[in-house]
Amino acid sequence: MRCDFAGQAVKLEVMGEFDLIETYFKRPARRATLGVGDDCALLPPSAGQQLAISCDMLVEGRHFLSTVNPRHLGHKALAVNLSDLAACGAEPKSFLLALALPHIEPEWLASFAQGLWALADQFQCDLVGGDTTRGPLNICITVMGEVPLEKALLRSAAKVGDDIYVSGSLGDARLALEVFRGRLQVTSAIFERARARMEQPSPRVALGLALRGLAHAAADISDGLLGDLQHILKASAVGARIEAHTVAATMSCAEGAGLRWPDQLALSLAGGDDYELVFTAAADQRAAVFAAAGKAQTPVTRIGRITSEPGLYLVDAQGLAMPNTYHSFDHFHAD
Ligand code: ADP
């Protein structure tokens, strides 16, 4: 794209925009009829499937630290998008990459592309196009997947009496952020594990696929469990009772980290950047849910149930009500 701002061409110079695309972001598309290089990509729709589309943007200083390894950034930019497809039970097919770069640094680009391609290959997701411009570092990916008609997992489908589950572990990514910020201290071994969770999340695509036809509602956890669960409750017009200690116990970096229990609770309940799934399923489907999780090689934990009375109630290990003072991440009310 050519763009003039205040009379100044902001087109990428030196290497050139098109060399850059050719070098780092053009590979033969596997499924697309036409991939990178023309005005549009052409994708053959599959019979009986719906297109599931989502986009997520990563902005330097807001979603990632400027010091992050570019390979990890390439991974994360696609991972957070694949996580949205997972939450809908959609199978990844292709993606678009819109990239604003302050300048062309071949080493940075090669490393970024390496992280991006590795994850794209893992999920056989084709890069079919995008846009490249000069500007403050900003990465926006639009991902496309497929889900059979009527099979998408929606936020609005939770039912009273459903069990509520989360995948994997919660709170580790936020622990790493708080260590970066100097607010918490842990050993370097624990920090490295937490940092891997923050910088290289694993999108739960296999679990989302295994939960088709089994889970009722689902969402991915990007802003913190309680906040993302609230979206399900609102869309489904129901409430929830959550066992806070069970959620906190999922946190994989907590053991030996010397965390205070209130910190472990806050990180796991509302930390954010987890990219796990929160989902609901009928109480008589417990065995089927654990079988699906086993098939997807993804651990899941039952953390509570859906109630008819609205609101989100936290209980402790004794079943006593706990105050819900946790705030999930909101870019316009952020700390
Ligand atoms: P246009 O002028 O129509 O906007 P561009 O010149 O921006 O197209 O892009 C040329 C081709 O390169 C298009 O096929 C576009 O989809 C692709 N492209 C541009 N940037 C990227 C990128 N970062 N990654 C992948 N493909 C890209």
Ligand code: MG
């Ligand atoms: Mg064009």
